Amino acid sequence: MKAPKVSIITVNYKQKEVTAVLLRSILSCGYSNLEIIVVDNEQIADDTEYYSRFHPAVRVINSPVNLGFAGANNLGIRKATSDFLFFLNNDTELQKGVIESLLEGFSNPNVGAICPIIRYDEDPSRIQYSGFTPINSLTGRNKLEQELPIQPWKETSYFHGAAVMISSKVVEKIGEMPEDYFLYYEELDWSQRLRDKGYKILVCQNAYILHKESISTGKNSPLKVYYQTRNRIHFMRRNGKVYPAFLLFFLTVSLPKNLISLSKSHGKAFRRGVLDALIFQKTGWTNPIEFSPNTYR
Structure with missing residues (x-):
């Protein structure tokens, strides 16, 4: 056969x-x-x-x-x-x-x-x-x-x-x-x-x-932080059974925790991910977000 x-x-x-x-x-x-x-x-x-x-x-x-x-x-x-x-x-x-x-x-x-x-x-x-x-x-x-x-x-x-x-x-x-x-x-x-x-x-x-893990994006890069933040919210909005509960947790626990703990470059990437997911609700993204050292440090 x-x-x-x-x-x-x-x-x-x-x-x-x-x-x-x-x-x-x-x-x-x-x-x-x-x-x-x-x-x-x-x-x-x-x-x-x-x-x-x-x-x-x-x-x-x-x-x-x-x-x-x-x-x-x-x-x-x-x-x-x-x-x-x-x-x-x-x-x-x-x-x-x-x-x-x-x-x-x-x-x-x-x-x-x-x-x-x-x-x-x-x-x-x-x-x-x-x-x-x-x-x-x-x-x-x-x-x-x-x-x-x-x-x-x-x-x-x-x-x-x-x-x-x-x-x-x-x-x-x-x-x-x-x-x-x-x-x-x-x-x-x-x-x-x-x-x-x-x-x-x-x-x-x-x-x-x-x-060989994360060769393209880096194991802990601002680029990775941005996409994982934005897409975590997007995924839960689409698939979460109790999205309002998730959103409450995210805004009261995850958001302040990350804003305090992340470095300047990673913090900016995190904030941009949150804004793109919650405020602008961008969908159908086709272009990567660039985080240049000069802009995000």
Whole structure:
């Protein structure tokens, strides 16, 4: 029986050397029936020749504008021709047997998405993700679970955008990744839509990938603070069961706490995120917010 066709979709943003490492790992993983799609975000030139050195079958889609994480992945979805879509951050490395292990979980028709265990590249003994806790309806926060599951398959509330396989048929039913977040929280919203349709999200204990965390945005940059603040509010307005209670908590607890504790640059990013979410209620964002050192220090 022929192995199912899988489309690996990854987004590159001015890090072709990092993406090349991922492509090399895909070539070494041993799965034969693959379609590899690199969406080159905000890229005028064509680096197909460069990427082909690391995987000869790679297909490069160039976007002259920055479509954000969701927009770029959606561009890949529209070009994919496979039964399963495997979204991988470009700063990950694929291990042998991962694709085969994930595919086994889709024998259950109620399963819509499956993640591998995500380990830190700098220390593979440490687990970054083995699931997500539910989002607290009051705080709008949740936590990464970081312990190896006891059972081979573990149900979780949300998948991780760095590495998740989704059936193409499920994507047809739930729609593409929501682009109005631009960066952060889009996979949580997409997970919510998937579960609202009655599908389960699983984590596979027997498969893992390595992840170099937050290479594009920085682990604690003003850019990251802005998007996570704005999109936390936007997500809760859209999905929160008791949004007024969340908003009260945010304004009386989170807002003053962050204004006191954050540095000048991070504080400005936080305030701008709050204003854009609450006052201007911007939706359909298509351009990243730039936080230059001269302006936000």
